[in-house]
Amino acid sequence: MRALCVALLFLHASGSGKAAGASGAKGNRFVCTAVPAGADLSCPVEATNRVQSTSPQEEELRNTIIQLRETILQQKETIVSQQGTIKELNSKLARCEADAKSRGGARRKDYSKNTMGDLPRDPTETVEQLGKTMQSLKDRLENLEQLRANTSGGMFPNELRDLLKRRLTDLESQLLTRVAELEEEKSQLYNETTAHRQRTENTLNSLLERITELEKSNSAFKSPEDFKVSLPLRTNYLYGRIKKSLPEMYAFTVCMWLKSSASPGIGTPFSYGVPGQANEIVLIEWGNSPMELLVNDKVAQLPLSVSDGRWHHICITWTTRDGFWEAYQDGERLGTGENLAPWHPIKPGGVIILGQEQDIVGGRFDATQAFVGELSHFNMWDRVLRPIDISAMANCSAYMPGNVVPWVDANVEVFGGATKAALEICEDRLFDS
Template sequence: MLALLAATFVLVAGRSSSAPGQEAQATRFVCTSIPLDADPTCPVPAMPIQVGSSQEQDLRATVMQLRETILQQKETLSNQKETIKELTGKLSRCESSQMEAKNKGSRRKLFDRTHGKDTMGDLPRDHSKVVDHLGRTIQTLKDRLGSLEQQTRPDLSNQAFPSDLREQLQRKLGDLENQLLNKVSELEDEKYLLLNETAAHRYKTESVLNALHERITELEKESSGFKSPDDFKVSLPLQTNYLYAKIKKSLPEMYAFTVCMWIRSRLSPSIGTPFSYAVTGQSNEIVLIDWGKNSIELLINDKVTQLPIDINDGMWHHICITWTTRDGMWEAYQDGQLRGTGENLAPWHPIKAGGVLILGQEQDAVGGRFDATQAFVGELSHFNIWDRILASEVIRSIANCSANLAGNIIPWIDNNVDAFGGATKLPLETCQERLVSS
C-alpha cells in the first residue's frame, strides 16, 4: 500500500530552447512528485516559475518604510539627547547657585550703627531672591519636561517600529523622566531648607544687631561731651556719706605700686578721703586721707605714715605716691617734685587682690559704711595705678603735661568709672589750663 502511494521526487533542470543566434534564457528548477511506475522522463520542458512583480514591490516598499522609520527614530533620539543635555546643564547651574548662596551666607558680617535703619538691607545678597530663582527654575524644568514628552516622544505604537527598539526607547525615556523628577524633587527640598535657614539667619542677625545698637547707644551716652575716653573729671560737690565714685576694676595682688591723680579740693583745712581700697578682712588696705587736724596720711594694711604734701588751697595739683613691699619704702610727689620719702610702711606685705576701690569716701566695710566727716569735696581726674614704681622723670613729665601715661592696672577711662549719689562726670579742662590754675 505504501509502495502504491509513494512518490518519487525528481528534479527537472535545463534551459529553454532558443532560436539560433539567440542567447538561451535562464530557467528555474522545480521539484515535483510522480508515481513509482510512471516514466520519469519529461517530454515537455519545465516552465520557469517567475515571482510576481506586485509582491516584490510590496516587499521593497516595506523595507524602505522600515529603513526610513529607523532613520527618523535615530534623528529623534539625537534631538532627545540634546534636550536632555540642555536640561542637565540647567540643573547643574541651579545646584551651583544654591551652593554659592549657602557659602556666601556663612561669610556675611554685619554691623550698622545708624538708628532706625533696616540693617538687613546691608546684606550682600538677599536669600529670598535665590529661593525665588530656584522656584522659577524648577517650574521651567517641569514645563520643559512636559514639552519633551509631547513633542519629542516617538510614536512607539507604530507596528512597523521594531519591538526591541521600541522597548529600549521606552526604558531610556522612563529612566530620564525619573532622573529629572528626582532632580526637581531634590531642588524643592533644598528650596524649603534654604527658606528655613534664611529665616533663622535673619532672626539671629537681627538679634545681634539690636544688642550692638543698645551697647553703642550706652557708650555714646557715657562718652557724650568728652573729647576722648580719659578727658573727664569726677565732681563731688557735697560732704555726705552717699556721694562717691567707684572704679569698676579691682586690683590684683601687688608687691609695689604707683598711684597718680589730678586733684582739686574744695575743703579746708582738711580735704577728706580722695580714695580708699578695701578687701575682705581689711577695710584699710590702701587709703589716702586727710581729716581733722592731721596731715595727709597714707595707710597700707592699716599701717600709717604722714605725707609732706599740701593741696587744700582750692587749686589743681598733680600728686603721685609710690610704695614697695621691700622694706616698706615710699615716695610722695606734688606737681612733679619729690616732697618726701620713707620706709617701714607695712614692709613685706603684698597688696591683696579682689577688693573695692572708691573715690571720695573712706570705707569702714568693703564697698560701704561711709562717714560724711571723712568725705572728699572737689574734683578728681586721671586716677591711674601701676604695679611698679615709676621713675621720677616719668612722674615729672606727667605733671608738666609733656606726657599722658595710662595706668597698666587701673587706667582712667570713662567706662571704667561709675558715679553715685549725685557725683557727676564732667568735661575736664586741658592740662595747660590746670597748670595755670595751680
C-alpha cells in the first residue's frame, strides 16, 4: 500500500511538472513528512478513485458486508420468535398455577377440565405429555445454541441463551412438581374410590340382610295381621313404630289387643305426636293413676283395667264435636264423657309410637312411662265405630282392619330389642281363658 501511494505521488508530480513546463509556469512543490511507526498509511479514497476503478476485492468485501447484514436480520427474527415462545410458555405456566391455586387443598380433582392448555385430561397421559413438552424445550435450546455456533461474529447474545436456560430449568422444576401432584391426586382418587366402593358394598349387604330377615318374618306368619309386638322390659329404647301417619281427622276409633301384668301401671300402649304437640293422642296408665286418654294434651280418665296378665280387647272412640269419647273393654262399653279437646281437629303428619310416650316427635322417651307386655291388632279409623262392630271384633266373630292405620307386618317396625312374633290372637285368647 505504501508503494502504491509513492507511485501515485510520483505520477502526479511528473504530470504536474510537464504541465508547468509546457505552460511556462512554476512547478508544484512536495514536502516529505515523517510518519510514526504503526500509523495508517492507506491512501484516501479520493486518491484511489483517481488512480483506478473498483477492484474485485472491493466487490467481494461489499458482498460479504451485505451477507452479514442479512444474517443479523435473520438473527433478530430468531430472537423475536424465541421471545414469543417464552411468553407462550409463561402464559401456560401462569394458567396452570392459577388453576392449582383455585382448587387449593381439594382432595378429589375433576379430570374432565383441561388445566394446562393443550395437556390431556387423564393423569397418565398428562405425565407423558409433560415429558414430551420438556424434551421439546430442550431440543429448541440445543438448536438455538447450534445456530449461535454456526453464526459468525457472535450475533446471538449470551444473555438470551442464559435466560432461556434459566427459564427451561424453572419450567422443568415446575413441571416435575406438577407431575408429582398429579401422581398424588391419582393415588388419592384411587383410595377414595376404593373406600366408597367398600361403603357401598357394606350398605348393600346390610340391606340384603334386612330383606332376608323381613322375608323370614313374613314366611313365619300365616297372614300379614297374625303377629304381635313384644316389649318385655321397662326401658326408654324398646319400642315399635307405625310407618304410616295420620291425615287430619275430626273423629277417630283406635282398637288393639293388650296383654300386660306390669305394676304399677302398664305404661303407654301408644302415642301420636305432631310438630308443636307431642301429646296429640296418648293412651297411658302411669304409676297408680287410672288409664288416661290425652287429646291435644287434654286428659280424660278411663275406667279400664288390663293388668291381669291376660289378653284384653281395648277400643277408644272420640269426636271433635263436644269432645265426646267412649271406652270399651272386651266388647263392652265401660265409660263415656265429653269436653275432651272439643272442636279440635287431629293434626296430620305426625308419628305413631308403640310402647313409649313421646316428649318430642318420635323420641325422648321416659322409661317410667314405657309399656311392658305384648300388643297386637293395632287398628285406627277416621270415624266412630258402632258398638256392634266393636263387640264383633272383641268376640273374634269379625275382623275389620283400620281404614287409616291397618295392622299388617309391613307397616310395623321394631327397635331396641322389641320383637315381632307369630300370633293367632283368638286362639291364644281362648287358651288364656
